[in-house]
Each structure stands twice: as structure tokens, then as C-alpha cells.
Amino acid sequence: MNTKLRKILPKAGFWLLVTVIVLFAVFPFYYAILTSFESGSGLFQVNYLPESVTLANYISVFKGQAFGHNIFNSVFVSFMVVALSLLLGVTASYALARVKFAGRGLLLLTILSVSMFPQVAVLSGMFELIRGVGLYNNMFGLAISYMMLTLPFTVWVLTAFMRELPRELEEAAVMDGASPWIIIRRVFLPVMWPAMVTTGLLAFIAAWNEFLFALTFTLTDDKRTVPVAIALISGASQHEMPWGNIMAASVIVTLPLIVLVLIFQRRIVSGLTAGAVKG
Amino acid sequence: MANVVLKQVRKRFGPVETIHGVDLDIRDGEFCVFVGPSGCGKSTLLRLIAGLEDITDGELSIGGDVVNDIAPKERGVAMVFQSYALYPHMSVFENMAFGLDLAKHSKDEQKARVMAAAKTLQLENLLDRKPKELSGGQRQRVAIGRAIVRKPRVFLFDEPLSNLDAALRVQMRIELAKLHEKLNTTMIYVTHDQVEAMTMADKIVVLRDGRVEQVGTPLELYHYPANLFVAGFIGSPKMNFISANVAQISQHSVTVKLESGKEVSLPVDGSGLAPADRVTVGIRPEHCSIADQDTALFTGTVEVVEHLGEAGLVYVRTGSDDLFVVRVAGDTAIKNGETVGVAAAEQDCYVFDGADMAKRRLAVDNAPLKAQMTLN
Ligand SMILES: Nc1ncnc2c1ncn2[C@@H]1O[C@H](COP(=O)(O)OP(=O)(O)O)[C@@H](O)[C@H]1O
Numbered sequence A: 001m002n003t004k005l006r007k008i009l010p011k012a013g014f015w016l017l018v019t020v021i022v023l024f025a026v027f028p029f030y031y032a033i034l035t036s037f038e039s040g041s042g043l044f045q046v047n048y049l050p051e052s053v054t055l056a057n058y059i060s061v062f063k064g065q066a067f068g069h070n071i072f073n074s075v076f077v078s079f080m081v082v083a084l085s086l087l088l089g090v091t092a093s094y095a096l097a098r099v100k101f102a103g104r105g106l107l108l109l110t111i112l113s114v115s116m117f118p119q120v121a122v123l124s125g126m127f128e129l130i131r132g133v134g135l136y137n138n139m140f141g142l143a144i145s146y147m148m149l150t151l152p153f154t155v156w157v158l159t160a161f162m163r164e165l166p167r168e169l170e171e172a173a174v175m176d177g178a179s180p181w182i183i184i185r186r187v188f189l190p191v192m193w194p195a196m197v198t199t200g201l202l203a204f205i206a207a208w209n210e211f212l213f214a215l216t217f218t219l220t221d222d223k224r225t226v227p228v229a230i231a232l233i234s235g236a237s238q239h240e241m242p243w244g245n246i247m248a249a250s251v252i253v254t255l256p257l258i259v260l261v262l263i264f265q266r267r268i269v270s271g272l273t274a275g276a277v278k279g
Numbered sequence B: 001m002a003n004v005v006l007k008q009v010r011k012r013f014g015p016v017e018t019i020h021g022v023d024l025d026i027r028d029g030e031f032c033v034f035v036g037p038s039g040c041g042k043s044t045l046l047r048l049i050a051g052l053e054d055i056t057d058g059e060l061s062i063g064g065d066v067v068n069d070i071a072p073k074e075r076g077v078a079m080v081f082q083s084y085a086l087y088p089h090m091s092v093f094e095n096m097a098f099g100l101d102l103a104k105h106s107k108d109e110q111k112a113r114v115m116a117a118a119k120t121l122q123l124e125n126l127l128d129r130k131p132k133e134l135s136g137g138q139r140q141r142v143a144i145g146r147a148i149v150r151k152p153r154v155f156l157f158d159e160p161l162s163n164l165d166a167a168l169r170v171q172m173r174i175e176l177a178k179l180h181e182k183l184n185t186t187m188i189y190v191t192h193d194q195v196e197a198m199t200m201a202d203k204i205v206v207l208r209d210g211r212v213e214q215v216g217t218p219l220e221l222y223h224y225p226a227n228l229f230v231a232g233f234i235g236s237p238k239m240n241f242i243s244a245n246v247a248q249i250s251q252h253s254v255t256v257k258l259e260s261g262k263e264v265s266l267p268v269d270g271s272g273l274a275p276a277d278r279v280t281v282g283i284r285p286e287h288c289s290i291a292d293q294d295t296a297l298f299t300g301t302v303e304v305v306e307h308l309g310e311a312g313l314v315y316v317r318t319g320s321d322d323l324f325v326v327r328v329a330g331d332t333a334i335k336n337g338e339t340v341g342v343a344a345a346e347q348d349c350y351v352f353d354g355a356d357m358a359k360r361r362l363a364v365d366n367a368p369l370k371a372q373m374t375l376n
């Protein structure tokens, strides 16, 4: 009896802990979804199970403002950020991982240190830059400013990954007559899928959720991205927070992220290189 | 097809020079093996020829053209790597066709060449597989196939068999020899395994610390090693060395006094030696025998007896630090702890002077080697 108890107790404790953690992590999302389906006074009553389900909030989000347009902006900017980050990240990491040149370590550290500055610190400088090159209130300006957020980790992760690729793989390609660009495109890229998917996904999420730059560097409603648009959703009067709409909008913009992660989950297969170079 | 000539080739990595002025002349169609202990610069030398490393100083020519500053793909060389380095995401066919594709050969041409190579290497049934679905030996074949399809003037191999198990290694050794016979292309092969070198090479280049110690055919190296290092490196088990003093020098022999007190007259060229000089006498395990104490060169205690089946190896402690190895018949009755005498025929002994350089042996009895040497 005593030994049995001693076996069960740690297990029970473990599962209790897991339950608490999961509850703590998931509850805000659950509550957001719950709220998004409620309307009127239901919004302000605390309840933990769905009582009345209505799509009114979802409809009014799209009716009240240019939310469709905002989603398009977000998608456009995020994809551009992913494409640019991966292109620059892969080419830069090839140089940083495979080409010997003076100051390589220093350059890597500099790239890392860029990500240490809080966004606010560079905000005004970045604003001047963006306006200076005429990209204020423009999707491209936004995408370029996001490079500051995504490139450091993209370059670091891809460099680390590329360093691990066997030198002989590259040399075999050199002997086959491949130029550096061909090596990147036809030998390294296919092998680097897992790292590319992971970093690409992170870059996407960073761009998709970014708020401060998006708020500062855009002016008109039709140029705003989703996070800004949600923050600026206003109610019927100044004193009313339209929680229903905000929650509905939040659920809408979280869905793509979840879908993306689910899609690429299967693709994040490591060990693609296993067996290729060893005996 | 082409010859490969190196003139005073040097390679420095930063301040450290790893290849110290190598001169080599590898003939067209020759199977040349670079052999030497790990870290002696074999791979570096091969990579210089491939063009994967820049030559710091000296001149490299392939087929008569100086190629120091020519890109690897234009040198007409193909390389097989130790790790095979197959492209993991490509099928066997794509692996072999990749170089042809980059060289802009037509699809038909690619297919024809890959099929021909696949036939030679028995890979026809594996063309659609990915490298990870192949065994070690099959991967090795694909790596060789990738080199063959490009019809290079020179093949370079960097320890291609070291990742295979012993049985497969012997098999691949024979296949490579056959391949060389069939293609008749110049091949340069790097290994640290002297057995591979002896069995496959037309010409062996023994390297140590970035220098060429000796160049020769397998039998030349076996019978006429230039120095102590080569003598110790070629042959298995390795040659035994004992020290001695020169007692007397005549025209056709040198008489030395061993530490055991025994005097023997060895048929070597004694020029350059003087009485009382310290020399090293080398005797290969296969040339010694266990003998009576009165005919023996020296005596010692048997420490270990290894039974290989067809032969036995007797390790005799001679008082010095080294064990002396004697190869005996497989059914030997010698036991550990016995005191035995070790004998060897005078003409089978090697003599090295104080600078470890070999003295020319005058009574080597080897018909094939003699035939070979009169041919050259
Ligand atoms: N890229 C390099 N940078 C610095 N030193 C190197 C490099 N490649 C090889 N070496 C040095 O050159 C020497 C010979 O190496 P290597 O040619 O690989 O020897 P082996 O193939 O005979 O075992 C070693 O001491 C090694 O440390």
C-alpha cells in the first residue's frame, strides 16, 4: 500500500503540474475565442463555457473598417519579409560559414548585436531613413524595416546550420564544376530545408505580429497591417471598448499562423543529410 | 588521359608549411599511390592537384599544361572523397549526372554516360534510390560512378575504402584495379594503409611530414627502401630493427657486430661507412626463423605467440625496449616464456647508417623485380 502510494504520488504530481501549465498557457486563447462569439451584454459576463454563439462580431469587423485590406497588407508584407530574409540569410550565411575572410567573427557579432537594440531606440532614426528614401506609408518600407528584426536570427541560425554541412559535399560540387551560386541553389538549399522552414516561419510570425514599426511608418487606413488595425478598432462611442470585434479580429489573424505551423510541421524533418556522407 | 608533374610544389596554411617542395612525375595511365602516416600531407597534396587548395609555390602540370591557376573543373580531374560526399537529396542517377548537367551535356548524352558507368559498376538497379537507401559499398560505387561519367584525364581518390569493412575493402580493391585496367586513365590514390598501396600501385610515393621519402614500385620499396622510415612503413608486420657496430668493411659486404656479441657479414654496399660506426640492422619478420642458440643471431624470451592460422607471429623480448617479431609456421609449438634463438639469412638483412639512410643491398634475389628493373 505504502509503496504503491509512493509510486502514484509523483506521477499524480507530475500530471497536476502539466495540467496547470497547459491551463495557464491555453486559457487566454480559449477566452478570446469564447468572447469573439458573444455579443452585447454577454461580453461583460464572466463565463467559461459558450452560452450564445453568434458570428456578429466577425461580420462587423469586416464591415466597420478596411479589415480585408489590412489582412492583405499583412500577408503581403510578411511574405516579402520571409522571402527577403531567406534570400539574404542564405547568401550571407554561405559567406559567413564557408568563405574564409578577415573579420568574419566580428561581422557575426555585429549582426547579433543589431538584435540587442530595442525597437524604440531606433524608431526615430529608422523613421527618418524610411521617409528619406520615400517609403513612408508604404509596404516596402515596412518590409525593409522588418529586416532589422528578422535578419539577425535568420543569418545566425542558417550560418550555424551551414557550418555543419560537410565540407566534402561542397567540394564534390566544386569538382563537378558548380559555382558558389549553383552550390547554394542546387546542393545546399535542398539539404537546408528544415532550417529554412524554421527560420522562415519565425520571420513570418515576427513580421505578422509586429506593431510598433507598423504603427509608426504607416499613415492611412489602407496601408495598415492587422496588429495596428486591431489596436485602432474603435467602438460606437469613445468610452466603449469593442471587445467582441477585437477578439474576433484576433482570432482571424491567429488562424493563419496555426495553419502555417501545422503545414510545415511535417516538413521540419531533420536528418535529411543522415546517411549521405557517412559510411 | 594525362601525366601529372609536380615541381617543387609547396603549400602553406598561414605561417605553417605543410608540403615542403614536392617533385613528382606521374606517368600517363599510371596507378600512383600516396602513402604515409596520418597527417603527413597526403590529402593536402591530392587537394592541390585537384585544385581545391591553392598552390603556394612551385608548378603543377597536367597533360603538359601548367594548371596552378586553373579552376578545378577545367583541370579535367575527378575526385572520390573519403566520405563519398554524395548529394543526399538526389537519386543515384542525378548524383552521377549532376556534373554532366552543369557542363551542359544533352539529356541523351547524360543518360548514355550514366548508364554506361552504372553498368560498369553494377548500379543499374539502384539508379532511382537516394544515397541513404544504399549500403556503404554501393555508396562507394556511386561516388566512383560520379567520377567516371565525366571522363576525366586524372582520377583522384582520397582514402576511398577506409569507411568499408575489411571484406568489402578487399573486394573494392580488386574492382578498382580492374577499373584502372579497363579505363587505363591516370589514377592517384591516397591511403594510409600500406597493404592497399602495395596491392594496387604501379608506383608508390611514400610521404612523411610533407616530404617525399621515396618513390618506387611496390617491390622496389620492399627490397630497396631508401631509409629506415620507408623500411618500417612498407611490410606487415613491420620490419625489426636492432642496433650494431661496423666491424669490418670489404668490397661486397659489411661485417657488423650485434649487441649479442655475434658478428655477421652482410652483403651490402659499405661505401660511406667506417669501422666502429653505429648502424641499424633491419630484418623482416618473414625472413627470420627460430633457431638453435649456436646458429642464432641473438637469443631472447618469447613474450607472446599469435596464431594467424596459416602462420604464427612470435614476439621475442631481446632485452631492449622493442619486441622482435618472427613469422613462423602456423603449427608452431613455441610457447610463451621459452628462451629461443633468432636467425636470418645474411642476404635478407637491411643496413641503415647513422643518418637512417639505407645501404644498397647487393644480393637481393627476386626475379620479377630484376626483370622490372632491366625494363626501366
Ligand atoms: N585547411 C587547413 N588549414 C590548416 N592546416 C591544415 C589544413 N588542411 C590540412 N592541414 C594540416 O596539414 C597537415 C596534413 O594534413 P593532411 O593532408 O590532411 O594529412 P593526411 O591526409 O596525410 O592525413 C596536417 O598537419 C593538417 O593539420
Ligand SMILES: [Mg+2]
Residues within 6 Å of the ligand: B042, B043, B044, B159
Ligand atoms: Mg587525409
